Amino acid sequence: MSRKIRNILFIMFDQLRWDYLSCAGHKTLHTPHIDRLASKGVRFSRAYVQSPICGSSRMSFYTGRYVHSHGAQRNNFPLKVGEMTLGDHLRASGMDAFLVGKTHMEADAKGLERLGIAPDSIIGARLSECGFDVFVRDDGLWAEGPDGFYDDRRSPYNEYLKSKGYPGENPWADHANASITDDGMLASGWLTQFAQQPANIREEDSETPWLTTQCIDFLQTPGRDDRPWLCHLSYIKPHWPYIVPAPYAGMYGPDDIQDVIRDESEKRDPHPVYDAYMQTLVSTSYSREGVRDNVIPAYMALIKQCDDQMGRLFAHLEETGRMDDTLIVLTSDHGDYLGDHWLGEKNFFHEQAVKIPLIVYDPRPEADATRGTVCDALVEAIDLAPTFLEAIGAEVPSHILEGRSLMPFLHGREPEQWRDWVICEFDYSTTPMATKLGLAHRDARAFMIFDGRWKMIHFEGGFEPMLFDLETDPEEFRDRRADPECAAEIERLYEALGQWARRLSQRTAISDAEVDKLTGKSQRRGVLLGLYDGAELPEEMTVKLRARPVPDFRERTG
Structure with missing residues (x-):
């Protein structure tokens, strides 16, 4: 029997593409510290999120459940007050769960009120923070427009910047995510024309080093090792705005950019929903001359800064001996199109958006045989929750958690009856695309099922599906929904999607063992x-x- 893991460091980057690491094959962006973690653990090459948008994806990571189950289908959609989270499961087994960084959690305020739970009580705070005890929370999007701030909460990062002498009420926008022109004028990072300019901030004060420092402060808190802990270190970058301080600004240029993955054929008779996404401002912007040449070098530089901070963090773990008893996971909440497939942002189902980096380092001797290996099994974000529980020797409540533990892959064992497909969902009900297509909120939903070769996307609202064969068309250029030779594949995948939809997912208050009794x-x-x-x-x-x-x-x- 394996000895238990004492601590878990759960690292998540925001909007980091799976293929923007040198260990995953990027030719010009070198990420030696992340690569080194991969050499000590297992890199999962086919890991997929449950939704290609921050909030919904993260709620699946934190609950171990599909979006279809937890119901937080878009950013700013509350997570139901009754949903159990990582923190709930871990605390029941004697492990604390802390947050350093972002969750994009929206609390179920009405649910708390209905149950008479004060938001500032211990239970209320945990229900409002995805089950974590907050060391520091900062969702990193302090945009401000004519109607006020996007996020009404106080920003700890903004307060930090003010304490360092940066002026104004929102130095996140005016300094950390903006440059300055030669004549001293603000050059906002929201404008991609300035993406190659250095952010108007000292590098050590920018978001990524600040969060690394917060994590190290967490680790150095007196009494920290009195109880086992999970620390969710959740970075804000390389999420937009795409701008980075010196010395990273200018580190990469157009010659470092990998070829764009798009084809003119994708514009001929496109699926109506896909076409609506190609017409968005962020998508058409990436077709504009110079935008990719400005944005992608900045995106790469942000990742380079993230990797350097991993070097700093891992060095601290080694110096303090924590690399010997801490399970480390490094992943992302979704990808970024960056102009591929004529799209920007995420929010659709090509590999650039739904496939993520996932590296798991298990320090125990049982994992020695798999160090530095690559696993190509179909893996989902919801698999991390049961992996964490098995790592600490806890029973996995399979009537609640819908993922499966990755521990067999980490320890060189063949898992029993591993999954045949992965699922990803997206609700676009609040978007201009739904309005353009004339869809009711309930019809503005899509579901992806991918079996490792065939990827089908089902759209509510009476649309035909989309279908791609990644064996013969790995770039996903050719939608084969109308190909008669593929009719059987569509029928097969619809049967599988129906099987998934019929799963037992809501009987969470009683376990299989209790049912047996x-x-x-x-x-x-x-x-x-x-x-x-x-x-x-x-x-x-x-x-x-x-x-x-x-x-x-x-x-x-x-």
Whole structure:
């Protein structure tokens, strides 16, 4: 039996593409510190998120459940107050769960009020923070427009910048994510024309080093090792705005950019939903001359800064001996199109958006045989929650968690009946695309099922599906929905999607073991239906029914 993991460091980057690491094959972006972690662990080459948008994807990571189950289908959609999270499961086994960084969690304020739970109580705070105890939370999007701030909460990062002498009410926007022109004018990072300019901030004060420092401060808190912990270190970058301080600004140029993955054929008779996404401002912008040449070098530089901070963090772990008893996971909440497939942002189902980097380092001797290996099994984000529980020796509540532990792959064992497909969902009900297509909110939903070769996307609202064969078309240029030769594949994948939709996902208050205990319980408690004279059952089952003298209280007449 494996010895238990003491601590877990769960690192997540925001909008980091799976193929923008040198260990995953990027030709010009070198990420030696992340690569070194991969050399000490297992890199999963086919890991997929449950939704290609921050909030929904993260809620699946944190609950171990599909979006279809937890219901937080878009950013700013609350996570139901009754959903169990990593923190709930880990605390039941004696491990604390802390947050350093971003969750994009929206609290179920109405649910808390209905149950009479004060948001500032311990339970209320955990229910409002995805089950984590917050060391520091900063979702990193402090945009401000005519109607005010995107996020109404106080930004710890903004307060830090103010303490360092950066002026204004929103130095996140004015300094960390902006440059300055030669004549001293603000050059906002929201404008991609300035992406190659250095952010107007000292590098050590920018978002990624700040969060690394916060994590190290967490690790150095007196008494930290009195109890086992999970620390969710959740970085804000390389998410837009795409701008980075010196010395990273200018580190990469157009010659370092990998070829764009798009084809003119994708614009001919496109699927209506895909076409609507190609017409968005962020998508058409990437077709504009110079935009990719500006943005992608900045995106690469942000990743380079992230990798350097991994070097700093891993060095601290080694110096303090924590690399010996800490499970380390490094991943992302989704990818970034960067102009591929004529799209920007994420929010659709090509590999650039839904496939993520996933590296797991297990320090135990049982994992020695798999160090530095690549696993190509189909893996989902929801698999991390059961992996963490198995790592600390806890029972995995399979009636709640819908993922499967990755521990067999880490320890060189063949798992039993591994999954045949992965699922990804997207709700685009609040978007201009839904309005353009004339869709009701309930119809603006899509589901991807991918079996490792064939990828089908089902759209509610009466649309045809999309279908790609990644074996013959790895770039996903050719939608084969109308190809008669593919009709059987569509039918097969629809049957699989239906099987997934019929899964038992809402019976979460009682486990399979408890159901087993209930089997036959009613008979042994005297509920005996269908008997004629009692001879149908063993005598012990009818002991309370046997004839015996009793007083007669029937009303007598005459």
